Amino acid sequence: MSTLIEIKKLDKFYGNFQALSDINLQVEQGEVVVILGPSGSGKSTLIRCINLLEDYQGGDILVAGERVEHGPNLADIRSEVGMVFQGFNLYPHLSVLDNVALAPIRVRKLSKRDAQARAKELLIKVGMGDHAHKYPSQLSGGQQQRVAIARTMAMEPRAILFDEPTSALDPEMVGEVLDVMQNLARSGVTMVVVTHEMGFARRVADRVIFMESGKIVEQNTPEPFFTAPQEPRTQAFLQAILHH
Amino acid sequence: MDLLQTFFNWNVLVESLPLMMRGLGVTILLGVTSIILGLAGGLVLALLRLYSYAPIRALARIYIDIMRSIPLLVLLVLIYYALPFVGIRLSSFAAATAALSLVSCAYSAEIFRSGIEAIPRGQFEASASQGMSFFNTMRDVILPQAIRIVMPPMTSNCINVMKDTALASVVAMPDLLKQATQAQALAANPTPLVGAAILYLLLLLPLVQLVSWVERRNAAGGKTA
Ligand SMILES: Nc1ncnc2c1ncn2[C@@H]1O[C@H](COP(=O)(O)OP(=O)(O)O)[C@@H](O)[C@H]1O
Ligand SMILES: [Mg+2]
Numbered sequence: 001m002s003t004l005i006e007i008k009k010l011d012k013f014y015g016n017f018q019a020l021s022d023i024n025l026q027v028e029q030g031e032v033v034v035i036l037g038p039s040g041s042g043k044s045t046l047i048r049c050i051n052l053l054e055d056y057q058g059g060d061i062l063v064a065g066e067r068v069e070h071g072p073n074l075a076d077i078r079s080e081v082g083m084v085f086q087g088f089n090l091y092p093h094l095s096v097l098d099n100v101a102l103a104p105i106r107v108r109k110l111s112k113r114d115a116q117a118r119a120k121e122l123l124i125k126v127g128m129g130d131h132a133h134k135y136p137s138q139l140s141g142g143q144q145q146r147v148a149i150a151r152t153m154a155m156e157p158r159a160i161l162f163d164e165p166t167s168a169l170d171p172e173m174v175g176e177v178l179d180v181m182q183n184l185a186r187s188g189v190t191m192v193v194v195t196h197e198m199g200f201a202r203r204v205a206d207r208v209i210f211m212e213s214g215k216i217v218e219q220n221t222p223e224p225f226f227t228a229p230q231e232p233r234t235q236a237f238l239q240a241i242l243h244h
Numbered sequence: 245m246d247l248l249q250t251f252f253n254w255n256v257l258v259e260s261l262p263l264m265m266r267g268l269g270v271t272i273l274l275g276v277t278s279i280i281l282g283l284a285g286g287l288v289l290a291l292l293r294l295y296s297y298a299p300i301r302a303l304a305r306i307y308i309d310i311m312r313s314i315p316l317l318v319l320l321v322l323i324y325y326a327l328p329f330v331g332i333r334l335s336s337f338a339a340a341t342a343a344l345s346l347v348s349c350a351y352s353a354e355i356f357r358s359g360i361e362a363i364p365r366g367q368f369e370a371s372a373s374q375g376m377s378f379f380n381t382m383r384d385v386i387l388p389q390a391i392r393i394v395m396p397p398m399t400s401n402c403i404n405v406m407k408d409t410a411l412a413s414v415v416a417m418p419d420l421l422k423q424a425t426q427a428q429a430l431a432a433n434p435t436p437l438v439g440a441a442i443l444y445l446l447l448l449l450p451l452v453q454l455v456s457w458v459e460r461r462n463a464a465g466g467k468t469a
Contacts, residue, residue, distance in 0.1 A: 051372075053373065082374070087366055089370035091389075102374075102385075106376055106377075107380075148370075
């Protein structure tokens with residue numbers, strides 16, 4: 001396996017507040033990494049640094065060997081690292097089909113016809129084939145998030161970052177989105193997933209990372225992570241979540 | 245009746261009508277040109293004001309503030325009567341177009357800016373995360389939404405530009421108002437002025453109603469899909 005995302009000694013500040021300290025993390029090609037941690041521990045900040053939606057002040061982030069920084073390469077890097085947001089962030093003025101086809105047309109320079117044909121396939125893949133001509137506001141949250149995943153897949157990125165993709169959903173819609181993500185993981189896409197869905201982490205993750213106060217506290221493969229966590233803070237977190 | 249003879253004198257109206265229609269044409273040409281220049285300039289100015297380097301941002305802001313403070317008539321008179329002293333001699337049409345669009349683009353810049361700033365950050369982030377360029381993000385994602393939001397104030401601004409074209413008569417521009425005042429002097433009867441007022445209303449009333457309609461629709465329906 002080769003390393004796709006490499007984070008070295010990452011420090012991130014919001015003003016004087018240090019949101020991330022000395023984060024070291026490698027994600028291999030095809031790996032599924034789940035990030036757990038209490039609210040405010042820096043999970044979103046970490047994955048938003050990977051595509052530079054947040055600036056970082058210390059250390060390095062490399063994607064496929066290229067440093068993630070402002071400059072002419074940033075758009076290229078971003079086109080290879082997709083992101084799925086908690087709030088979907090679909091383009092409300094575009095149809096579902098155009099939401100998915102837009103970036104491939106503009107960034108990958110596909111013809112409109114090819115991009116729409118591919119968009120249609122992807123929408124079928126996420127179970128949204130019948131909704132291609134609707135607008136985002138006409139869809140449920142779960143449907144919107146599946147469209148958002150299709151939109152991200154349309155760029156054929158080498159990695160996809162997920163920031164709590166099911167946290168804004170009504171409980172009955174969580175499953176449909178997790179199913180799509182699980183299929184995606186099986187297809188070999190590299191994924192970094194921030195989530196509170198422990199079942200998903202256990203089933204799908206190759207590695208689980210636990211963060212607190214801007215630091216990585218513990219990481220392991222799912223089985224030992226959930227059955228025999230080493231750090232007291234991990235134990236407390238899992239206790240609180242599982243017995244909730 | 246006397247009053248009717250004075251203010252709605254049919255013969256005077258018919259006689260002055262060709263002149264006034266020509267004036268109306270000039271008014272519309274001046275208004276439309278200034279509106280288009282003002283919109284284009286306003287968009288550029290708004291983007292500079294929001295996204296360019298700090299010194300240029302500051303300059304854009306200063307420009308916008310000055311143009312929104314100076315009375316349009318003062319600016320027009322400056323351009324037409326003062327600039328010749330430094331060798332810049334503009335026709336009355338060019339001077340009026342310049343004054344109207346210089347001011348109008350400052351107002352439209354602020355309107356565009358408010359629309360762009362009303363777009364949630366997630367829209368910018370979704371687009372950026374797909375590797376879309378700044379230009380594509382603006383054209384395909386942000387501006388279509390922003391323009392929808394600012395449609396009512398922007399239309400109001402365009403109406404104001406159209407109304408303010410009447411100031412151009414001060415610099416001997418043969419617009420609707422100028423032609424009407426001349427016809428009035430010629431006929432020694434105010435009917436042409438009344439006619440001009442009616443023509444202005446015919447031109448602008450539908451636009452005003454369009455704004456109210458759009459506002460009502462937005463209030464009722466939210467954003468329609
Ligand atoms: N834009 C911001 N400005 C200042 N502080 C922020 C900002 N975004 C996040 N933070 C702070 O950084 C810390 C980590 O936030 P975040 O990464 O969102 O945590 P998580 O995703 O794990 O809940 C929190 O203490 C939060 O208050
Ligand atoms: Mg978060």
